[in-house]
Amino acid sequence: MIEIVNKPYSYTFKNYASKNEKILCLSGDLTSSCEVDEFRDEFPNQFVSMGMAEQNMMSFAGGLSMSGYIPFIHTFGVFTYRRPYDQLLASIAYPRRKIRIMGFLPGITTPAGMTHQAIEDISIMRTIPNMTVIETGDATEVESICEQANNVDGPVYCRILRGSVPRLFDTPLKIGDIRVLNSGTDLLLITSGICTEEALRARSVLIDAGISILHLHVHTFKPFNEEKILDLLNNVKLGVITMENHLVNGGLGTLIAEIISKHGLSKKLMKLGLNDTFAHGGSKQYLTKYYGFDAYALIKSIEKFIGQPLNIEEKDLEKARIENVHSLSKAEAL
Amino acid sequence: MQNKLKSEEIALRIRRRVFEHCIKNNGAYLSQACSSAEQLAWLYNEALNIGDSIMPSIPENFSGVPSIDNKQYKTGAGYNGPVSNEFDRFIFAPAHYALVAYATLIEVGRMDPAGLLMFNKDGSSVEIIGAEHSPGMEMHNGTLGIGLSTAAGIAYGRKLNKEKGETCVFMSDGELQEGQIWEALQVSVYYKLDNLWAIIDVNEQQVDGAMSEVLDIGDVRKKINAFGAKCIEIDGHDIDAMRQAKKEPHKDQPLIILARTCPYKGMNYLKKRFPRLHYVRFKSEEERNKMNIEISKELGIEPIEY
Numbered sequence: 001m002i003e004i005v006n007k008p009y010s011y012t013f014k015n016y017a018s019k020n021e022k023i024l025c026l027s028g029d030l031t032s033s034c035e036v037d038e039f040r041d042e043f044p045n046q047f048v049s050m051g052m053a054e055q056n057m058m059s060f061a062g063g064l065s066m067s068g069y070i071p072f073i074h075t076f077g078v079f080t081y082r083r084p085y086d087q088l089l090a091s092i093a094y095p096r097r098k099i100r101i102m103g104f105l106p107g108i109t110t111p112a113g114m115t116h117q118a119i120e121d122i123s124i125m126r127t128i129p130n131m132t133v134i135e136t137g138d139a140t141e142v143e144s145i146c147e148q149a150n151n152v153d154g155p156v157y158c159r160i161l162r163g164s165v166p167r168l169f170d171t172p173l174k175i176g177d178i179r180v181l182n183s184g185t186d187l188l189l190i191t192s193g194i195c196t197e198e199a200l201r202a203r204s205v206l207i208d209a210g211i212s213i214l215h216l217h218v219h220t221f222k223p224f225n226e227e228k229i230l231d232l233l234n235n236v237k238l239g240v241i242t243m244e245n246h247l248v249n250g251g252l253g254t255l256i257a258e259i260i261s262k263h264g265l266s267k268k269l270m271k272l273g274l275n276d277t278f279a280h281g282g283s284k285q286y287l288t289k290y291y292g293f294d295a296y297a298l299i300k301s302i303e304k305f306i307g308q309p310l311n312i313e314e315k316d317l318e319k320a321r322i323e324n325v326h327s328l329s330k331a332e333a334l
Numbered sequence: 335m336q337n338k339l340k341s342e343e344i345a346l347r348i349r350r351r352v353f354e355h356c357i358k359n360n361g362a363y364l365s366q367a368c369s370s371a372e373q374l375a376w377l378y379n380e381a382l383n384i385g386d387s388i389m390p391s392i393p394e395n396f397s398g399v400p401s402i403d404n405k406q407y408k409t410g411a412g413y414n415g416p417v418s419n420e421f422d423r424f425i426f427a428p429a430h431y432a433l434v435a436y437a438t439l440i441e442v443g444r445m446d447p448a449g450l451l452m453f454n455k456d457g458s459s460v461e462i463i464g465a466e467h468s469p470g471m472e473m474h475n476g477t478l479g480i481g482l483s484t485a486a487g488i489a490y491g492r493k494l495n496k497e498k499g500e501t502c503v504f505m506s507d508g509e510l511q512e513g514q515i516w517e518a519l520q521v522s523v524y525y526k527l528d529n530l531w532a533i534i535d536v537n538e539q540q541v542d543g544a545m546s547e548v549l550d551i552g553d554v555r556k557k558i559n560a561f562g563a564k565c566i567e568i569d570g571h572d573i574d575a576m577r578q579a580k581k582e583p584h585k586d587q588p589l590i591i592l593a594r595t596c597p598y599k600g601m602n603y604l605k606k607r608f609p610r611l612h613y614v615r616f617k618s619e620e621e622r623n624k625m626n627i628e629i630s631k632e633l634g635i636e637p638i639e640y
Contacts, residue, residue: 048490050521051520051521051524053517053520053521055479055480055483055513055514055517056483056486056514056517056518056520056521058483059480059483059484059487059514059518060483060484060486060487060490060518060521061487062473062480062483062484062487063483063484063485063486063487063488063489063490063491064487064488064490064491065487066423066472066484066487066488066491067487067488067490067491067492067494067495067497068491068495069491069494086477086480087477087480087483087514090473090474090475090476090477090480091473091480091483091484094399094400094466094474095400095409095466095473095474096400096401129399129401130400130401130402153402153405154402
């Protein structure tokens with residue numbers, strides 16, 4: 001049984017930031033939603049309430065950085081780049097300010113629909129010069145994110161998981177690394193964020209069906225470890241499948257496509273995720289199924305990819321972990 | 335740092351220098367010099383408590399944007415002196431006023447006149463729209479509206495640090511149309527940033543023409559006061575009025591000085607072009623020649639040779 005960790009960001013940020021008085025916790029009116037309410041209550045002097053004014057928050061953070069502070073910005077991922085994109089570039093990215101942007105609710109991990117779902121954030125962030133882009137995929141990665149992000153000499157965007165987060169890994173996230181979760185020779189399966197947990201649900205069944213899978217988990221989109229991927233790409237026979245909680249254009253799948261074409265490799269690539277579409281409000285389980293990037297969709301896609309039936313039923317998968325949308329570990333239903 | 339020259343004299347010299355540049359280069363952001371010369375002269379000559387420039391008097395060429403491979407990148411803030419607890423920090427918000435800023439730096443002895451020969455030349459840091467690496471600049475303000483927020487962040491940090499120096503922003507009124515300015519005011523008032531002040535060149539001009547015809551923003555003073563800042567309105571060509579305005583007590587409030595100005599002050603001949611004053615480029619050789627003769631006369635100089 002997978003260990004489920006309750007609010008790993010909450011204690012991680014509190015432990016980390018309370019030891020460095022130069023760190024300021026900025027919140028765009030989403031303090032408990034971003035699990036920094038305990039920090040606010042215990043360390044009010046390091047907390048700056050910015051209200052619902054993201055354009056100002058980005059430039060204000062730039063100013064704080066110019067007076068020697070390290071702002072950690074807390075809000076939903078979408079609110080860090082859609083409205084204040086101009087400020088993100090001029091006040092944070094260009095001058096390489098050491099500002100740590102903590103983006104919550106990555107992809108479809110919220111029932112709040114299009115306005116709240118950051119489905120193109122990785123695509124946008126990774127094309128911004130000077131920006132480092134990270135996505136957490138489990139509780140251990142969330143537990144390492146503050147320290148790792150703060151070691152970066154420049155701005156960082158992090159996709160943060162909140163609430164009940166599974167623990168999949170036992171070693172901390174290291175920026176620039178790629179995790180090898182399983183070795184195999186037929187298929188290269190590359191997943192990120194919550195999709196790694198989904199892939200893990202499918203993997204043993206796939207292996208039982210005779211598919212040899214080389215499974216990688218990507219947490220650092222930029223700087224991306226091209227050498228490692230290149231090496232592993234050469235080791236598989238059939239091709240590559242990527243699965244991401246993001247548009248298939250601009251994120252993980254595109255990154256891999258860029259590497260394949262750059263090096264002139266002849267590898268088939270299938271990209272799972274949101275296929276050039278917005279999503280709507282619903283649960284994670286419903287949305288990943290509806291848009292075709294849950295564990296069973298992965299199996300069906302692999303059948304298509306290799307051109308043979310695998311005779312796996314949905315019930316064969318390990319029981320899906322169902323989250324209670326109104327569980328106590330969330331500030332509100334969003 | 336008090337210059338030997340009076341601020342009024344510096345203002346006249348700023349106008350002359352920008353005008354000379356405009357004639358020689360067949361165009362410039364000229365009306366901005368008319369409206370803001372007194373404010374910039376006063377800021378650098380009297381109001382700002384800043385140290386001597388720590389940058390070369392002839393600016394170095396552009397040496398690459400900030401990147402992981404270019405950590406040596408320097409902003410142009412060093413022309414406003416070093417950063418220290420005591421000194422003020424100055425944010426120059428309307429980046430298209432860059433020529434006026436450079437002319438000011440020259441007239442107060444912070445930049446060599448030769449620096450202006452590099453203006454808008456390929457490979458130069460003396461850019462037409464002030465960049466972070468341009469003399470006197472510390473950030474890209476070409477996207478109007480981010481200056482006040484940035485200054486508010488600096489002021490907040492300086493309060494936490496218990497620093498003595500203030501943070502000042504020079505702004506223009508057109509950018510008040512941007513929503514971010516009002517977000518910045520909200521936050522500055524909420525956090526009682528009385529170590530923050532701004533002087534706004536209210537010339538009522540924007541790219542398309544007079545603000546009243548593009549997007550009238552009404553009674554700015556009333557609005558800023560309603561936001562809870564201390565707002566004072568003065569004649570932006572009256573340096574004494576600036577001195578008085580800066581002395582106004584504003585405990586627990588940011589101070590915003592609205593400097594009402596004329597976009598052809600000191601160059602009345604420019605009025606002919608009103609309200610198309612954002613960028614003055616001559617329509618004909620005849621116009622250039624005529625303007626050279628008429629405005630030179632107003633500025634008390636011989637016509638510019640070009």
